[in-house]
Amino acid sequence: MHLFFATANAHKADEVRAILHGTGLTLTTLLDHPELPEPPEDEATFVGNALAKARFVFERLQVPVIADDSGLEVDALDGAPGVHSKRFSPEATHDANNALLLHRLDGHTDRHARFRCVLALKTANFEGTVDGTCEGTIATARRGTAGFGYDPLFLPDDLRGRTMAEATLAEKNAISHRGRAFRELPALLRQAGLIGSEPR
Ligand code: ITT
Numbered sequence: 001m002h003l004f005f006a007t008a009n010a011h012k013a014d015e016v017r018a019i020l021h022g023t024g025l026t027l028t029t030l031l032d033h034p035e036l037p038e039p040p041e042d043e044a045t046f047v048g049n050a051l052a053k054a055r056f057v058f059e060r061l062q063v064p065v066i067a068d069d070s071g072l073e074v075d076a077l078d079g080a081p082g083v084h085s086k087r088f089s090p091e092a093t094h095d096a097n098n099a100l101l102l103h104r105l106d107g108h109t110d111r112h113a114r115f116r117c118v119l120a121l122k123t124a125n126f127e128g129t130v131d132g133t134c135e136g137t138i139a140t141a142r143r144g145t146a147g148f149g150y151d152p153l154f155l156p157d158d159l160r161g162r163t164m165a166e167a168t169l170a171e172k173n174a175i176s177h178r179g180r181a182f183r184e185l186p187a188l189l190r191q192a193g194l195i196g197s198e199p200r
Contacts, residue, residue, distance in 0.1 A: 001195060005029045006039055006057040006067035011148035012178070016068070019173050019182045025189075036060060039067070046071065046083060047129050050120035058122040064194060066185070070117040070177060072150045074101070074138060076108040085149070098142060098153050111138040115154065117177035119185065126192035132180025139163055147172060 001024060007013055008030040017027060030036055039056035043049045046069045053067035071085030081088035081097070089096035105111060115134040120127070135157050142152035144165025151164035151172075158175040159167055173179040189195045 001189070002026050002028065004057060004061060004063050004065045006053045006065050007031075008038065009148070012068060012070075015169065015173060015176070015178055016182055018169055019179050020185070023186060025185065030057070041069065041083075041086075044083065046116055046118040046131070047120070049083060050118040050129060051122065051127060054120040054122035054127075062124070064121065064123045064192070067120050067122075068117055068178065068181065069120075070115065072101075072113055072115055072154070074105070074111075074113040076110045076112075077104055080104075094149055098150060101138065101150065101153060102140070102142075105138055112136075113138050113154065115150075115177040117181040119181040119188070121185075121188045121192055123192050123194065128188055128191055130181055130184035130188055132177040132182075132184075134158075134175060134177040134180070136164075 003025060005013060005016060005027040010031060013027065013029045013031065036057065039053040041049045041053065043052055049069035050067050053069065054065045058065045071082055073079045073082050086092060089100040113136060116131065118129050118131045120129045137155045139153050139155050143163045144152050146167060147165045154164045156164055156175055164172055186195065190197060
């Protein structure tokens, strides 16, 4: 089955294609449709933003659409940057966002944080979401070059001392918020009636 994934983030698209490898699910993204305007992301929650992105593209193309809204929640910052993860710093670059995160956590001993991902599916007669979380801590300096965003500063509990940016794509997908959410996609498609039940 072919689905439209409402993302313009090439790293995300690569991760999700790898997660879905072997499921028979293939994707088109906004990167293949530069004529489409950028979906809005101004809701207060990951669920709200994921649904808003999926609805925005569905309204234009009238095909089943999935979208992912994700971000980093840091306990010592009362859950920030959260839904504002992409535009945490005024420059809104990954580099400036990471620099600001290090600065804000300067002197804090509680460095617990988590990545969250909400995956939404929108069809003509169905809307639903699933989510995934990845617990960890924020490092005191960046390490690694893989992945994107806050990966060089995020130490997932499951990676025992390595940052997310020091993991391979397969290692990240096995434990990440996105991996956990997208492995629920077949169940969401079944709920929507887009694929049949598993044979018993
Ligand atoms: P789309 O909306 O086009 O899918 P985006 O980059 O805007 O792409 P999000 O709004 O979901 O995606 O993500 C917000 C930010 O959260 C993202 O720019 C990163 O800074 C951070 N983030 C999300 N997932 C991440 C991951 O797996 N690793 C590192 N940072 C991540």
